[in-house]
Amino acid sequence: MKTIPPGSTIGILGGGQLGRMTALAAARLGYRCHIYASEADPPAALVAAAHTEAGFDDAAALDRFAQAVDVVTLEWENVPAWTVERLAERVPVRPGAGVLAVCQERVAEKRFVAGLGIGVTRFAPVPDERALPGAIAEAGLPAVMKTTRLGYDGKGQTALRDAAGAGEALDRIGGGPAILEAMVDFAFEFSVVTVRGLDGSVASFDPVENRHANHVLAETLAPAPITAAQRVEAVRIAERIAVALDLVGVLGVEMFLARDGRILVNELAPRPHNSGHWTMDACACCQFEQLVRAVCGLPLGSTTRHHDAIMTNLLGDDVLGWPAILAEPGARLHLYGKAEARPGRKMGHVNRxxxxGQRPDR
Structure with missing residues (x-):
C-alpha cells in the first residue's frame, strides 16, 4: 500500500459543495486539490488550488488532469464509467469503476444489496412499457417508479397507486428504463455514513434520522432514535456493503426503519453524504477528512460523536437568514459559495x- 503524503494533489471529479468541503478538509491536512468540472466557476473551485473546466468525455483534458494529480476521487457518483476507467490507467481512482457500476444503476444496486442477504424494498425492473404488468405483479402497489440512472432529491421518480396510471407514470419520468419499488410503511428514514480505508480498515459514524421536505433533505438528527441493537445492525449492514463493494472512500447508506422493526436499505451513495454534514462539527473527524484519509492511504480518524446535533439544510432563500444564524450562539454556519439561490437548491447548512442526551427533541 502506497501512502500519498501531504503536499500531494488530490483530483476531485465534480465541482459542487461536496467537493468544496472535501477540498477544505484536504487543505487542513496539507494537500492541494484540483477540481475537474464542466462549469466555469463551481463552488469547489473557489477553495481549490486548480480547476480544469472540461467535459467528462474530453480525453485530452482528462489525460492532462491525470498528469497533474496524485490520486483521484469524486463528489458525484454519476461520473461516466469511461471517464473513471481512462483516468485509472494513469492514476489511482478511489472509489473505482466497479463501485460506480453498482451504485449508478438502481436495479444493479438493489440486486447487489439483496445478494448479500440484506433487506431491501420489494422491487422490479421496468425496461419499457411492456414490462409494466409483470413489474406491478412482482413489486405490488402502491409503489414508487424511479429512473434507473440519475435522479436525486425527488427528481426522476413518481408515485404509482393504481395499474391504470402505470403508462402515464412511466412517461412522466422519461419512458424508462425504470425500477418499481414497493412503498414501505416505515417509522422514519435514517442513514449510516461509513468509510473504508486503503488498508481495508472500516469505521462508521452513528446512524442519524433524516427528515425531508418536498423530497429534499431538510434536517438530520444525530443520533437516530433507534435501539442499541438496531444501531449495531445498521452499522453492520453499512460496513458489510462497503467491504463487499471493495470501496475505498466514503459510503452513505440510506435506510428505512419499518414499523415492524426491520431495517431496509434504500439507496447507496459512494461519496460524502448530505446526512453526514453534522460530522463537521460534532465528531472528532468529519466525513470529508475521512475521505481524504481513505483515498490517500492514511489511518482513518475517530468517528466518535462528542455532541448531539441537528443539521439543517439552507434551501433556496433560506440562505438569506445567514445574519441571524451567525448571531445565534453555538450555531455553525457552512455556506457553499453558490451565486444564485433557486427554490430547493442547497445553498448551505447549519449545525446546531x-x-x-440533551438535544431538545429527545
Whole structure:
C-alpha cells in the first residue's frame, strides 16, 4: 500500500459543495486539490488550488488532469464509467469503476444489496412499457417508479397507486428504463455514513434520522432514535456493503426503519453524504477528512460523536437568514459559495450542537 503524503494533489471529479468541503478538509491536512468540472466557476473551485473546466468525455483534458494529480476521487457518483476507467490507467481512482457500476444503476444496486442477504424494498425492473404488468405483479402497489440512472432529491421518480396510471407514470419520468419499488410503511428514514480505508480498515459514524421536505433533505438528527441493537445492525449492514463493494472512500447508506422493526436499505451513495454534514462539527473527524484519509492511504480518524446535533439544510432563500444564524450562539454556519439561490437548491447548512442526551427533541 502506497501512502500519498501531504503536499500531494488530490483530483476531485465534480465541482459542487461536496467537493468544496472535501477540498477544505484536504487543505487542513496539507494537500492541494484540483477540481475537474464542466462549469466555469463551481463552488469547489473557489477553495481549490486548480480547476480544469472540461467535459467528462474530453480525453485530452482528462489525460492532462491525470498528469497533474496524485490520486483521484469524486463528489458525484454519476461520473461516466469511461471517464473513471481512462483516468485509472494513469492514476489511482478511489472509489473505482466497479463501485460506480453498482451504485449508478438502481436495479444493479438493489440486486447487489439483496445478494448479500440484506433487506431491501420489494422491487422490479421496468425496461419499457411492456414490462409494466409483470413489474406491478412482482413489486405490488402502491409503489414508487424511479429512473434507473440519475435522479436525486425527488427528481426522476413518481408515485404509482393504481395499474391504470402505470403508462402515464412511466412517461412522466422519461419512458424508462425504470425500477418499481414497493412503498414501505416505515417509522422514519435514517442513514449510516461509513468509510473504508486503503488498508481495508472500516469505521462508521452513528446512524442519524433524516427528515425531508418536498423530497429534499431538510434536517438530520444525530443520533437516530433507534435501539442499541438496531444501531449495531445498521452499522453492520453499512460496513458489510462497503467491504463487499471493495470501496475505498466514503459510503452513505440510506435506510428505512419499518414499523415492524426491520431495517431496509434504500439507496447507496459512494461519496460524502448530505446526512453526514453534522460530522463537521460534532465528531472528532468529519466525513470529508475521512475521505481524504481513505483515498490517500492514511489511518482513518475517530468517528466518535462528542455532541448531539441537528443539521439543517439552507434551501433556496433560506440562505438569506445567514445574519441571524451567525448571531445565534453555538450555531455553525457552512455556506457553499453558490451565486444564485433557486427554490430547493442547497445553498448551505447549519449545525446546531447539544450536549450528549440533551438535544431538545429527545
Amino acid at each position: 450542537l447539544f450536549p450528549i
